[in-house]
Amino acid sequence: MVGITSWQQQVPIPQGYTGTNAWSIPLKPELSDTPISLKTNLLKGAVAIAANGVPIFNPLNNRGEDAFSIGELDQWGGHCGKADDYHYHIAPLHFEATAGKNPIAMALDGFAIYGSKEPDGTIMQALDTYHGHSINNGVYHYHATTTYPYFIGSMRGKITLDPTTIAPENQITPQAKMTPIRPAGEPLRGASITNFKSTGTNAYSLEYTANNLKGYVNYSWDATNKYTYTFIGTDGKSTTFFYIKK
Ligand SMILES: [Zn+2]
Ligand SMILES: [Zn+2]
Structure with missing residues (x-):
């Protein structure tokens, strides 16, 4: 939480993301003919899950602002929602130190998110407009970077949209639910x-x-x-x- 300068008095508490209250990640991801842009879609719910199990939301907050650049995020790229639920809005690049050659997160379309290096340990190659690539005819994957869009420009793989939601406030289904235990906090200006x-x-x-x-x-x-x-x-x-x- 340290580093947040735009805070709504929320603090992290455990959330019950277990059993059927969970996100789903396809074991066999498929490329989509119509990648969904995170600029104009998916401003609700998680779009990826970090290697530590913490959900990652769109880098734009629900008002369409870059949450990182306006001080809403801590030194790890996360903060708490209205249910005191901790989540990231950028991919946690600091996991690279422990993840080694493994992904630091998985997108909900089933494609992995790597850090600043390729899976074979070499330096990251050029990214496409979706913020990923497939190199040497390998499996498609994304990379996390320190500037917008940070980890996914568009969902390159097939996802299932919740039919009860409409863009830009749409979301991937299923979504694990957060459990609020107290009323949502108010912004504390200047803190x-x-x-x-x-x-x-x-x-x-x-x-x-x-x-x-x-x-x-x-x-x-x-x-x-x-x-x-x-x-x-x-x-x-x-x-x-x-x-x-x-
Ligand atoms: Zn948030
Ligand atoms: Zn790569």
Whole structure:
């Protein structure tokens, strides 16, 4: 969360992306005749899953703005949604250090997303307009880069669109659902997140700075799914809320 300068007072909590509440990735991806542009489509839901299981959303937020360039993302390229659900909006290039020659993410069309190197370890070759390529007649794949579109320009492979959604607010189906436990937060103008640390078992402290003063969100949960959030404002005032996750 550190590095976010446009924050809606959300913090990361676990989400139940298990069983049937899951995304689906084709084992045998197929090229599409009509690749779907992420500039004009898919501004809802995940478009890829990172190697650590965290979903990756469109690099444009739901207002069509580049989330990274307007300070909505932390140093890892992610932030939390309205359900306190952590997700990325760019591909996590820092995974390259541990992924080696493996992909750092998988797109929901079934094609892999690599970092700055080709699967054989050589330097990345030129990308097509979809932000990927097929080299030496190999399998198509995308690459993550540090500038827009970051990881996918268009979904090169076949995907299934949710028929109840319309562009640009359409989405790939199925989508795992997030579970909100509290009302969505409001933007906290002028705040930037300056620290985030674990303070015990299932307990975290987020520190933000506004007008050179520090504020905190200290939160934790127990085995009965009772969540405790204590908000300490830059004026020192403290308010605690309890929620039960159903
Ligand atoms: Zn987001
Ligand atoms: Zn490549």
